[in-house]
Amino acid sequence: MVMMMLKGNEATAYAAKVAKVQVIPAYPITPSTLFPEKVSELIANGEMKAEFIPVESEHSALSAAIGAAATGARTMTATASQGLALMHEVLFIASGMRLPIVMAIGNRALSAPVNIWAEQQDTIAQRDSGWLQFYAENNQEALDLTLIAFRVAEDERVLLPAMMGMDAFVLTHTMEPVDVPDDKLVEKFLGPPKPKYPILDPTKPATFGAFVFPEHYMEFRYSQFVAMEHSKKVIDEAFNEFKELFGREYKKVTGFMNEDAEILLVTMGSMTGTAREAVRKLREKGEKVGLIKLTVFRPFPKEELIEITKNAKIIAVVDRNISVGFAGAIFTELAASYNNIKEKPKIIDFILGLGGRDIRLEDYYEIYNKAKESLNKEVKEINWINVDEEAVYEVEGPL
Amino acid sequence: MKITRGVVITEPGSTALEETGSWRTFRPEIRYEKCIRCMICWNYCPEPAIEKKPGENYPVANPKLIKMEVPVINYKYCKGCGICVNECPTKAIDFVREEK
Numbered sequence: 001m002v003m004m005m006l007k008g009n010e011a012t013a014y015a016a017k018v019a020k021v022q023v024i025p026a027y028p029i030t031p032s033t034l035f036p037e038k039v040s041e042l043i044a045n046g047e048m049k050a051e052f053i054p055v056e057s058e059h060s061a062l063s064a065a066i067g068a069a070a071t072g073a074r075t076m077t078a079t080a081s082q083g084l085a086l087m088h089e090v091l092f093i094a095s096g097m098r099l100p101i102v103m104a105i106g107n108r109a110l111s112a113p114v115n116i117w118a119e120q121q122d123t124i125a126q127r128d129s130g131w132l133q134f135y136a137e138n139n140q141e142a143l144d145l146t147l148i149a150f151r152v153a154e155d156e157r158v159l160l161p162a163m164m165g166m167d168a169f170v171l172t173h174t175m176e177p178v179d180v181p182d183d184k185l186v187e188k189f190l191g192p193p194k195p196k197y198p199i200l201d202p203t204k205p206a207t208f209g210a211f212v213f214p215e216h217y218m219e220f221r222y223s224q225f226v227a228m229e230h231s232k233k234v235i236d237e238a239f240n241e242f243k244e245l246f247g248r249e250y251k252k253v254t255g256f257m258n259e260d261a262e263i264l265l266v267t268m269g270s271m272t273g274t275a276r277e278a279v280r281k282l283r284e285k286g287e288k289v290g291l292i293k294l295t296v297f298r299p300f301p302k303e304e305l306i307e308i309t310k311n312a313k314i315i316a317v318v319d320r321n322i323s324v325g326f327a328g329a330i331f332t333e334l335a336a337s338y339n340n341i342k343e344k345p346k347i348i349d350f351i352l353g354l355g356g357r358d359i360r361l362e363d364y365y366e367i368y369n370k371a372k373e374s375l376n377k378e379v380k381e382i383n384w385i386n387v388d389e390e391a392v393y394e395v396e397g398p399l
Numbered sequence: 400m401k402i403t404r405g406v407v408i409t410e411p412g413s414t415a416l417e418e419t420g421s422w423r424t425f426r427p428e429i430r431y432e433k434c435i436r437c438m439i440c441w442n443y444c445p446e447p448a449i450e451k452k453p454g455e456n457y458p459v460a461n462p463k464l465i466k467m468e469v470p471v472i473n474y475k476y477c478k479g480c481g482i483c484v485n486e487c488p489t490k491a492i493d494f495v496r497e498e499k
Binding site: 096097098099159197198204206207208209210212213215216219220223227 | 400402403404405406407408409413417
């Protein structure tokens with residue numbers, strides 16, 4: 001292992017290096033551009049042996065990745081926001097063809113208005129694409145979760161592509177000390193990049209991405225559904241083995257000061273660090289508050305989330321995304337997870353930090369106070385935090 | 400049913416397994432007593448779902464034609480496009496609604 005000062009994008013580039021990724025088709029987009037830059041540099045310096053394919057769009061980047069993965073090569077790419085949106089149709093092709101591509105995402109807001117800063121809307125908008133989704137809290141997690149993503153995606157019981165999200169700038173462009181593990185240890189964890197599925201091979205012709213009639217299509221979709229369910233166990237196995245080999249522990253859902261908490265915050269990504277500090281400060285004042293961090297969003301860790309939150313009175317979900325017309329995604333899915341359970345905590349949604357607006361300690365205090373208020377009186381189900389409601393009132397009128 | 404993961408097909412000929420006859424709304428039926436065995440329908444069938452068969456055992460419009468082959472519709476694959484109905488010079492093909 002080597003400790004290095006790395007930005008988030010560089011951490012995922014080094015993950016590609018130590019995972020011995022063989023093909024990297026990529027198209028630059030803020031805030032992911034540093035990934036193709038760093039990877040090209042590593043290849044040019046002879047530190048990494050891989051084929052870098054410069055393409056003309058994100059649509060082509062993922063299409064090239066599909067071709068590469070179909071030949072059995074370990075394949076990775078990176079993108080963000082509009083780039084991921086442009087990949088939309090190709091995402092479904094990659095998961096439908098069951099190709100274990102890994103993609104690092106710099107989570108960024110979508111246009112319009114044009115904005116390059118942190119928000120998880122881009123990957124949340126792709127939650128139905130059949131890709132696994134991991135979210136990093138810091139740059140070390142970005143590197144580690146990229147390796148874990150390969151391990152799970154390539155597992156024979158899964159064979160689904162995976163995306164690993166890290167918040168724009170807060171992680172992608174911020175330097176942190178990162179432990180870059182040794183190639184040999186990584187090879188022990190991932191195994192050599194040998195395909196476990198039929199590959200594009202001129203000596204054994206086959207049809208890939210075939211046309212399928214209504215008589216068969218549903219079985220392929222159900223097959224993906226089953227594989228995604230299987231991935232739940234595979235992810236736990238990967239987390240356990242990762243801890244044994246590298247010493248760092250991951251869980252789909254991680255609790256902090258949650259044991260006797262009456263009010264639980266649920267966070268995902270870089271916002272968790274600030275939330276932890278807020279919880280610590282509130283605990284000093286004797287408040288019974290705890291924190292649940294979500295690391296895996298697809299497959300949605302329903303069972304683990306219920307287990308860890310069921311004794312709380314209030315769950316305050318913090319969503320850095322919004323499905324306009326309903327609510328934030330984590331709120332929606334957590335509430336749906338509790339659907340058939342009689343005794344359940346009250347679940348309240350808090351939308352904040354969109355388009356890179358800073359998530360501050362005082363925002364968490366406000367969230368906590370609102371959640372606490374709800375113990376005695378009705379509060380809104382969906383609450384926008386740190387937003388100028390008056391400015392919106394001027395143009396849209398009252399809600 | 401047998402499927403592969405990721406829709407990879409390693410053997411040729413899988414299209415023949417898709418029985419497109421299930422798409423049919425109208426069904427062409429040849430009235431052999433009017434058929435002059437010209438094979439225009441066979442020529443035009445885009446599928447092709449019309450096959451040539453020995454004609455001795457079929458009704459015939461003219462006894463002189465008895466040695467000629469007849470067109471026979473393979474309903475497993477006939478999608479019911481109606482081109483044969485339209486092209487038949489003796490109007491020997493009826494087009495009837497599929498009913499079960």
